[in-house]
Amino acid sequence: MTVSTVTATRLRPQKDIPGPKPMPILGWKGTVLSYMHNPLQGLESLKNRYGEIAAVPAGGNSESGTGTVVIFGSVNNRILLSRADTFYNRPAAGVAAPDQSATGRKRVLLRLGPGLFGMNGPEHRHQRTDVTPAFHKNSVPFYHEVMVEEAERMLSGWAPGTVQEIWSDLMSVTLSVLAKTLLQIDLGEKAPALSLNLLRWLNQASKLPVMLFQSDVPGTPYWHFLNLSEQVEQEMTTLIKQIPGGIKYGEKNVLSMLSRRQNPSSGCPFVSDDELCGHLIAFLLAGQTTAPTLVAWTLLLIAQHPNVAEKLYDEIEKALGGRSPSIEDIDRMPYLEKVIKETMRIFPPVPITGRYLVEPVEMSGYQLQTGSDVICSIFHAHRDPAIYKDPLAFNPARWHNLQPEFYEYLPFSAGAHNCIGSIFAMRWMMIVLALIMQRFRLCPVPGRRIDVAVKSTSFPKSGMPMAIFKADGHFGSSRSQIKGNVNWFLHIN
16 A cells, blocks of 8 residues: 555654564564464563554564564454455465575475465465365355265264374364365375374474574474475375376366466466465365364363353254254254354464565554564454453353454454355364264363464364263263363363
8 A cells, every 4th residue: 555645744663663672682583482482472462561563673574674563453453454465475384485596495395385375466366266166155065975974984983981182083084074075085094194294394384493593404493394394295296196087187176276277378277286286285284274173172162161062962953863964954053153153263263364565554553664574363353352241251152142343253364365265164163063062972181281382273282182971961071170271261160
């Protein structure tokens, strides 16, 4: 956006934005480390001390030295998320991704990093349009059947009287669903190992030593990250080769949709083989890290709230009568949808999102410079006490009448880079939760800590083991005294 001369004289420069000072010796990197060790708590302290806008010292995450700005509130959220031509998205590898001049092993990140979610401008708009049919509601009949089938397969391995690591199970089965619906590939027994590798790659990409010290020296965190990146690239290439009919002639898979658009001058596809790897990892990561994590958090919250569990069980029994959910049954479970919405309020799929500026912009009375990184806390938007009464309480009933403004509730983000798979994700979460509640009662393992780790999403740091019981209606028996930093996120006990 262009700022007029008159307006510009009224704006304060970016250097005047309040914020913490560089630490002695370590400088701005030390400041970043101190806040990002516990990112959400760090953002909370910035918000409480500086208000709706704060700045990390010059140096930040951007090479231009313009620094990092942190914003809060729906007005600033709207500016950031609605102006896709001013605020650009980063690739999946985030600031660990090199620029186009990278050489040697670093170039693997250029192939893995971008994907649809790291693209911007016309390129992003065209390629998003190409793959939209795969996630459109018209595709529901096909993927609904696959979702039910895969969820039932997972649950056939659960048995009353056992303890199940539900989060890893949910990630593996979600990856299987994605492979079958988007690629027409049956991963079979390969799903758990691939799921673990993808999660490890995403987590390593956001580790501070990887982001701050990008040197391919044996033994360093960045060296290990590049090793893992090469392994993941090989796994993505293998998957692409397994697509029935191949990329060129496949009909229903999402990568074929991307490869059909051709450059009229050359007759070649706009999307190269290298770019297909980036697209594939982006789709798989986005799906397998968000929805299953939300299901795991929902099951924990249900176990800790017997009244919610009882009401939800009664609704599911009335809607399904003991059978698997049909397409039409989903609309017969409105309370289940409210339970999921409340979980997404407390644990947003992506609690922190960011963009970098490609032109100057005004925010909160300051003129931000080109090259600045701007961070938005969806987590804090969902906890505004002016909108959400008692924000630390898990209360699905609040959604009977609550209608927050668009930029006050952002479970699937907003704007040009909003979640393309939101319909897909909601359908999957409702199916798998309905089937679990129909068959089992889950209870947190007594005495086990539940700590929340925050990377691209908020996930259980040491997994989510839960004791499995038959669906006996004894919901009050599921409650446990929960230890761990999850207590900072909400009133869970």
